[in-house]
Amino acid sequence: MKxxxxxxxxxxxxxxxxxxLTGCGPSGGGGGxxxxxxxxxxxxxxxxxxxxxxxxxxxPTIDVVDGGSSLQVRGGGEEGAxxxxxxxxxxxxxxxxxxxxxxLVKVGIEARALLxxxxxxxxxxVPVHIVVKDGSTIFADRSRRVAxxxxxxxxxxxxxxxxxxxxxxxxxxxxxxxEVGLGGGRAAAGRRRRG
Numbered sequence: 001m002k003x004x005x006x007x008x009x010x011x012x013x014x015x016x017x018x019x020x021l022t023g024c025g026p027s028g029g030g031g032g033x034x035x036x037x038x039x040x041x042x043x044x045x046x047x048x049x050x051x052x053x054x055x056x057x058x059x060p061t062i063d064v065v066d067g068g069s070s071l072q073v074r075g076g077g078e079e080g081a082x083x084x085x086x087x088x089x090x091x092x093x094x095x096x097x098x099x100x101x102x103x104l105v106k107v108g109i110e111a112r113a114l115l116x117x118x119x120x121x122x123x124x125x126v127p128v129h130i131v132v133k134d135g136s137t138i139f140a141d142r143s144r145r146v147a148x149x150x151x152x153x154x155x156x157x158x159x160x161x162x163x164x165x166x167x168x169x170x171x172x173x174x175x176x177x178x179e180v181g182l183g184g185g186r187a188a189a190g191r192r193r194r195g
Contacts, residue, residue: 054097058174062091062107068129068181075118082116084124086148086182089158093178101170105132105140107163109180113148114156121152128161131179132168139176140166 070087089110096104113124126148132140140163148159168176 057095057097057103058176059093059095059103059105060177062093063177063179064088064091065129065179065181068183071127071182072116073119073124074116081118083119084116085114086124086126087112087114088180088182091180097173098167101173103168103173103176104164105166105168105176105178107132107166107178107180108160109162110158110160111146111148111182112156112158113150115150121150121154124148124150126159127183129181129183130163132166132176133179134168134172134176137172139168139172142166 068088070085072085073083075081075083089112090108091110092108094106094108096106098104107130109128109130111126111128113126115121124147126146128144128146130140130142130144131138142163144161144163146159146161148157150157
């Protein structure tokens with residue numbers, strides 16, 4: 001029992017000593033890094049506290065490139081029956097201001113795959129393209145392919161794509177554009193606005 005008490009007393013003294021050390025450091029309180037900090041953080045410097053993210057920032061409506069709102073796959077060439085069609089559904093974006101003045105952008109796209117007269121149950125390729133830019137300056141040019149599986153007995157299915165981690169630098173944070181479309185790349189010209 002005496003051993004247990006002396007151990008507790010030893011731990012209490014160690015904690016008190018560590019607490020006293022954390023109070024020691026450069027005076028003035030401005031970002032000092034004392035011995036106590038070194039003991040508590042194993043010698044690593046702690047990052048300064050960052051201000052919270054800002055959600056009330058510029059966030060443009062999404063433009064759908066001309067010809068990018070739907071894709072058709074036909075059987076037996078251009079005149080063949082439509083095997084499948086993919087159309088854009090809901091599209092959304094989120095813009096969050098960062099402490100350094102940049103904007104972090106997330107884009108979400110929902111697409112619907114439909115069977116045509118010449119189609120059958122199976123997996124259908126849905127190519128999605130997202131571009132975040134300001135004029136000719138491109139911040140993100142991302143293409144994704146997702147598989148839309150239409151089970152036997154069904155005629156349609158819905159898939160979604162979320163692209164995140166797109167960073168717009170501070171100098172462009174109030175003037176960038178977001179473009180989306182179905183297909184492998186951006187259309188050469190023209191677009192239509194979506195929410």
